[in-house]
Amino acid sequence: MKLHTLPPSANSHGCIAVVKHLKAEDKVEIINAYGKTRTPEFLAINPCHTCPTLEINDDVAVWESNAIMRHLATTLEGGEDLYPKDPIMRAKIDMVLDWRQTSLYKNIPDIAYCVFGMPVSHEAAKKNMKELLDEHFPILLDVYLKDTPFVYSDKPTIADLGIAPVLTFIKVRSKFWDAVPDKVKEYHSRVLEAFPGAKENFDMLDGMATGYDGEGADAEP
Template sequence: MKLYSVSDGPPSLACRQALKALKIDYELIDVDFGKGEHMTKEYEELNPQKEIPVLVDDDLTMGESNAILQYLGDKYDTAGKLYPKDPKSRAIVNHRLCFNLALYYRNISEYVMAPIFFDYQRTPLGLKKMKMGLDIFETYLKRDNSTYAAGNDLTIADFPLVTATMCLEAIDFKLGPWPRVEKWYNNFKTKYPDLWEIAAGGMREISHFEKNPPDLSHMDHPIHPVRK
């Protein structure tokens, strides 16, 4: 098995956490975002979307971190601990994965990550949208009175939500107004330090780039305007 991963990318880090939690042996292949390795013809053959990560497992090659997490859970979590087999429990996990992808990480990424790497500005609207995501996550944790993102046990849903939230810590954004999110986040760090260290490595890089924005002017990106 191979995982093509970027060292500070929350979706990549979430997949690495799942692989470690499931004790799966794999080869980690670092994709250098700064050099634009994800924009090459060679990488496009792996993932026409030119996004990171990509998982290769025998004859299966796939992108999309949510799909990777679900595949790993289906194939390798035979006990159903990280990816429950009960339909209702699994539905909540799938919901949280969708919530993170469609709203939570999306809003965090637009506010935190895009201005670091591309020609975007942090705006009051972006901050409002990011806080909206935190408000909703706080509501889910309160409504279900849950210790983890999708219940009282760790699941694959926690990995992308944790790696999204660490982006906020990277820019020293405080979670105090969202006490349940803050408690969930700190609990993960305490209970799973080996998994947290994967996220922490990415967080240190993001924090560095926040203070020292990388020069990506050489990169020809088809969607995002590059900072000049």
């Protein structure tokens, strides 16, 4: 299999971490697709031109990070460590990954995509940060992490890899990050530290985020 990634991208980080954690680099080739996603060759694999993209074989590819993490965890040896086979636990992980896509992540672009030079709305960024603080972080802390250090679990799963790398984006606006609850910051660090194989990638995004000094970097949340 071939895993096409953007090395500093939070959406690629969970997939990279799964491969590294399962010591499966001999089965999954990790490829840097920066600058290549609009080429005819890549579009033939993934017409949505997104990363990460997993080439499973010459005829089959999947994209969307959560789908890729699920596939890797269900096909690679040891994957049940990150995506348990118990149907109830698996349903909880799937539920949280859906929440990540539909509730958590939609608040990130206006907060952080200025780091990529993309146009953002600073008013929307403030609104989105308020939603994170008032709605989504309480769900994360008081429901998903109520009794365990990781999402519904004493050890990290792909649900945590879906959530934690994304939180690094908030560091693009330093005062927004200051407003993040300490327990969320501790969770963020706890998850990233559990996957040292992907540290280089985690650090890339962290450096990009904390190094941003453009418009909105010092905005109040």
